[in-house]
Amino acid sequence: MEETSVLEQIKDLTDELNYHNQLYYQENRTEISDYDFDMKLKALEELEKKFPHLKQPDSPTFRVGGTITKDFPTVYHKYPMLSLGNTYSKDELVAFDERVEKGLGTKDYEYICELKFDGLALSLQYENGVLQKAVTRGDGTKGDDITPNAKTISTIPLKIMGGNVPKEFEVRGEVFFPLMEFERVNREIEEDNKVRISEGKKPNTILANPRNSASGTMKMQDSSIVAARKLDCYLYSFVSDELKLSTHEEALKQLDSLGFNVSPTYRKCKNIRDVIAYIDEWEHKRFELPLETDGIVVKVNSEQHQEELGFTAKSPKWAISYKYKAESAVTQLLSVTYQVGRTGAITPVANLDPVLLAGTTVKRASLHNANEIRRLDLHMNDYVHVEKGGEIIPKVTKVDLDQRQGNAIPIAYIDKCPECKTPLVRQEGEAVHYCPNEISCPPQVLGRIEHFISRNAMDIETLGPRTIAGLLDANLISDVSDLYRLTFDDLNGLKFSVEDEQTGEIKTRSIKEKTAQNVLDSLSESRKVPFQNVLFALGIRYVGKTVAEKLADHFKSMDHLMNASEDEMLEVMEIGTRIAQSVIQYFSNQNNRSLVHRLKTAGLQMEITDHGLINYTDKLEGSTFVISGVFSKYSRDELKSIIKQNGGNIAGSISGKTNYLVAGENMGPAKREKAEKLGIRIIDEAEFNSMIS
Ligand code: IVH
Numbered sequence: 001m002e003e004t005s006v007l008e009q010i011k012d013l014t015d016e017l018n019y020h021n022q023l024y025y026q027e028n029r030t031e032i033s034d035y036d037f038d039m040k041l042k043a044l045e046e047l048e049k050k051f052p053h054l055k056q057p058d059s060p061t062f063r064v065g066g067t068i069t070k071d072f073p074t075v076y077h078k079y080p081m082l083s084l085g086n087t088y089s090k091d092e093l094v095a096f097d098e099r100v101e102k103g104l105g106t107k108d109y110e111y112i113c114e115l116k117f118d119g120l121a122l123s124l125q126y127e128n129g130v131l132q133k134a135v136t137r138g139d140g141t142k143g144d145d146i147t148p149n150a151k152t153i154s155t156i157p158l159k160i161m162g163g164n165v166p167k168e169f170e171v172r173g174e175v176f177f178p179l180m181e182f183e184r185v186n187r188e189i190e191e192d193n194k195v196r197i198s199e200g201k202k203p204n205t206i207l208a209n210p211r212n213s214a215s216g217t218m219k220m221q222d223s224s225i226v227a228a229r230k231l232d233c234y235l236y237s238f239v240s241d242e243l244k245l246s247t248h249e250e251a252l253k254q255l256d257s258l259g260f261n262v263s264p265t266y267r268k269c270k271n272i273r274d275v276i277a278y279i280d281e282w283e284h285k286r287f288e289l290p291l292e293t294d295g296i297v298v299k300v301n302s303e304q305h306q307e308e309l310g311f312t313a314k315s316p317k318w319a320i321s322y323k324y325k326a327e328s329a330v331t332q333l334l335s336v337t338y339q340v341g342r343t344g345a346i347t348p349v350a351n352l353d354p355v356l357l358a359g360t361t362v363k364r365a366s367l368h369n370a371n372e373i374r375r376l377d378l379h380m381n382d383y384v385h386v387e388k389g390g391e392i393i394p395k396v397t398k399v400d401l402d403q404r405q406g407n408a409i410p411i412a413y414i415d416k417c418p419e420c421k422t423p424l425v426r427q428e429g430e431a432v433h434y435c436p437n438e439i440s441c442p443p444q445v446l447g448r449i450e451h452f453i454s455r456n457a458m459d460i461e462t463l464g465p466r467t468i469a470g471l472l473d474a475n476l477i478s479d480v481s482d483l484y485r486l487t488f489d490d491l492n493g494l495k496f497s498v499e500d501e502q503t504g505e506i507k508t509r510s511i512k513e514k515t516a517q518n519v520l521d522s523l524s525e526s527r528k529v530p531f532q533n534v535l536f537a538l539g540i541r542y543v544g545k546t547v548a549e550k551l552a553d554h555f556k557s558m559d560h561l562m563n564a565s566e567d568e569m570l571e572v573m574e575i576g577t578r579i580a581q582s583v584i585q586y587f588s589n590q591n592n593r594s595l596v597h598r599l600k601t602a603g604l605q606m607e608i609t610d611h612g613l614i615n616y617t618d619k620l621e622g623s624t625f626v627i628s629g630v631f632s633k634y635s636r637d638e639l640k641s642i643i644k645q646n647g648g649n650i651a652g653s654i655s656g657k658t659n660y661l662v663a664g665e666n667m668g669p670a671k672r673e674k675a676e677k678l679g680i681r682i683i684d685e686a687e688f689n690s691m692i693s
Pocket of ligand 1: 082114115117120121319321
């Protein structure tokens with residue numbers, strides 16, 4: 001094919017797809033079927049793969065990421081990105097207003113108040129309506145060109161369609177981590193860590209707070225990770241030499257009409273009294289927003305007034321930010337309790353006299369570990385400062401020594417597990433204490449059962465952690481094999497506790513008939529889960545997903561594996577002494593052997609039964625699949641095994657991390673729609689077969 005005609009095709013497809021994306025995201029309507037959109041996107045992807053140099057800067061395929069940037073080039077800002085003077089005091093705000101009035105020599109001016117979004121400042125440069133560059137604030141004069149990462153943010157237009165668009169313009173705003181997405185990503189990291197820990201790998205760090213994580217994410221080298229995190233961006237500034245607008249309000253409206261995401265929370269204020277009313281109004285209401293804000297920004301509305309007032313060296317004289325005080329409160333420490341995690345890790349928690357903080361009642365705060373308690377020099381009944389920063393769990397920041405009673409007793413760290421009384425251990429160089437009683441320490445037992453039912457293990461989705469806790473409380477189960485003896489009557493009406501995340505209040509719920517039946521059905525279904533999953537589900541230390549698959553493939557059955565010697569295990573590729581010894585140690589424990597026996601009696605797969613499918617390749621390495629619908633050649637479990645055996649990953653739901661949706665018969669339209677929206681490739685059974693053949 002001739003390059004010129006390919007270029008034409010690429011341009012046409014890019015324009016057409018951008019047009020439909022714009023209709024979808026900005027006007028909430030469609031003119032094309034999802035299927036046709038998907039086909040066109042696929043066609044564009046194919047062409048771009050063959051002719052990468054012809055890919056257009058506004059290609060919709062940028063949304064899913066895939067670009068790796070080793071070093072972000074430095075770019076000088078056309079107009080410096082200044083900072084704002086800030087204050088925590090309303091008196092200083094009145095003083096600012098007096099300076100504005102004096103500077104303008106009139107009382108006739110207005111303000112626009114906006115919220116101060118807590119994220120990362122970004123400048124977007126457009127030429128002929130097409131996004132050319134996205135640059136961080138940097139030192140205000142020059143920043144990093146992070147264009148591929150910015151292009152993954154779905155609300156940043158890659159191309160402005162129609163309207164009164166100047167040839168060149170720049171917009172500025174704040175990239176932020178929507179709170180829901182922040183929590184979702186952290187949940188995913190936690191899930192992934194469960195697998196990593198079981199494979200003996202170092203767990204990844206949980207994201208500390210939305211602001212730092214937004215900023216860190218935008219500087220990541222792999223734009224597909226950025227895409228998966230679903231950041232967002234509010235724009236608040238429009239700069240163009242060609243198109244001068246007379247007020248800031250007009251600029252916001254112009255941004256909105258060009259298709260940028262403008263927060264609807266701004267307000268025009270006639271005087272500083274109105275500004276203060278806006279501040280008071282948002283002080284608490286801001287916690288209902290889907291992102292973090294740390295104050296408000298007051299801007300003189302008229303552009304001419306702005307020019308008259310001018311700038312200091314660092315910031316404009318026509319704007320100021322008012323910061324809400326760090327959310328902190330003083331309350332009394334009532335007690336310190338200790339939580340035991342799944343791995344036996346101990347976390348001390350301060351139980352507090354309930355106090356209102358950042359819109360919610362706080363009753364507990366993390367104390368992290370023994371070192372932190374020592375650093376705080378915490379005593380019983382101390383009055384403590386609690387802060388809710390970006391972190392989700394509030395923390396104790398300091399003790400109010402003035403209020404300490406003379407006879408106060410220092411907090412002594414426990415030396416026995418609060419749950420099972422086993423002496424705690426603390427490895428040299430580690431801050432955290434552990435309970436070594438893996439076998440019968442209740443929270444560890446719960447953790448193991450949670451692992452057993454998890455998606456990559458037995459995949460018993462209908463059983464959640466709370467139901468498990470309810471079953472343990474009711475003495476209906478004591479280990480995973482008991483799950484298979486549950487009856488409808490055991491489950492129907494079973495009470496379990498739910499803790500209200502906001503208030504910490506414990507509520508009781510009970511299992512309804514339909515759920516009880518669903519649980520039984522999925523338990524029964526899990527009997528078909530392949531042997532390698534069963535092996536992984538046992539939670540043997542260092543036997544993660546991949547190791548379980550390798551061991552299953554080599555030994556073919558649980559019996560062979562249980563009786564294998566260390567040397568025999570070392571014959572398996574990639575199995576080293578650490579794993580081999582861990583497996584041997586596990587099976588040398590009579591309790592574990594009888595558990596396996598009970599699971600076998602319950603009907604779980606204890607040997608490789610699939611049609612000799614285990615034939616490892618790395619064909620699907622690095623790709624994540626979601627399976628939906630019914631297939632003719634495979635059961636869903638078989639399909640899952642094949643994907644894993646070829647190096648792919650399985651996800652239960654579609655997200656930015658998904659690469660392929662394998663669509664069978666009767667796939668729900670919602671899944672297709674979501675996949676299409678995210679630009680995920682949808683493949684049928686035949687296409688899947690050709691990928692692995
Ligand atoms: S206006 C000349 N408006 O705050 C200053 N900034 O301290 C132009 N920010 O770098 C900035 N929300 O990252 C403005 N509604 C808002 C804002 C906002 C957050 C950040 C921005 C800026 C910093 C200045």
